[in-house]
Amino acid sequence: MPPLPVWFRYSPKNSYSIAALLPLVEAGLAREPRSGIMLYSLATAQAEEVYAEVDRARSVGAVDAVYVAGGPHPSALPEEALEHFDFVVIGEGEETLPELLRTIREGSNPSAVSGIACKVEGLVRITEKRPAVNLDLYPPFSNILAPIEISRGCPWGCTYCQTSRLFGTCMRHRSISVIERYARRHKDIRFTSPNSLAYGSDGRKPRLDKVEALLKALAGQKKQKPIYFGTFPSEVRPEFVTQEALELITKYCANKSISLGGQSGSPAVLHRIGRGHGREEIERACELSLDHSLVPQVDFIFGLPDESVVDQRLTLDLVRWIVSKGGKVRAHRFTPLPGTPLWGRQAAPLAEDVQASLGRLALEGRLTGSWSRDHSHE
């Protein structure tokens, strides 16, 4: 009997995960459930829709499939995901997924596979945790091009963020030679990282020698291509933005901007969410970036739990200061994410004057994002 075909449920929202896992799994791409083994990677924003799709496919019975979920949402809530799926891959999929697929195809005991959740005689069983993977052993992509993931894991554990919970607090890095090899396939070179300027470091203390070695190697490639570092889809922590760091970016990269995680203008909120930096670091990073002709693009979260009107006005002041200097701001509404300390917490209501000011800044084209249920300006 031929082995069960494997399908990744493709959507533009999960293309980076599929790009990373496709080289490890012989699978096709599907835009709807197909018979065989159906793989889904999902974040919280997609959970409801994905669960409904899987439930529909199961109830109609036209698709004979085993359903496997992975990604940040099922990893944090495996019991919930198992109400819809047969298996959950918890955390990193590089080693777990190929082993689970082999087990399913061979019909052997899935509880022997580390790093998964499944149901055994109706009860949820979570198997032994798997150690973090060595990124160099796995390609960042194959057929589907994606920005190169240079680092994984983050020591900061900000209370609203899933990164440290999903990938651990120990920062790991791809080696320069592997990054170089995959960069040859890109027309312009972009990266993903919890903090690009932490490349080569423990995530707390920069190792600019390692950042320079990386950028120098990429800039020295035979076929020269623009390099974008510390910009979308990655960002940098403000205290990593120093004169020396920016000199490296302006020397080797094509950036005209730099993406900074600011999150709040209130020292009390920054402290509460465990950012490990204050408001001054955000201001200094913006000023230094502008001095180096890089437009700071700063992310802020509005409505963090227990945020007072005073906190919100402090953030708004900082937003105004940044745009007055020529920077840009992207505002987000707080969304509780499973697996984080703020899961289950309500977003604080947004003060009317703050909401109105954000709306005015958006209309003037100086702010983008989505900071309340009714306002979204992309």
Ligand code: SF4
């Ligand atoms: S928000 Fe950034 S710095 Fe904080 S834990 Fe997440 S990735 Fe790390």
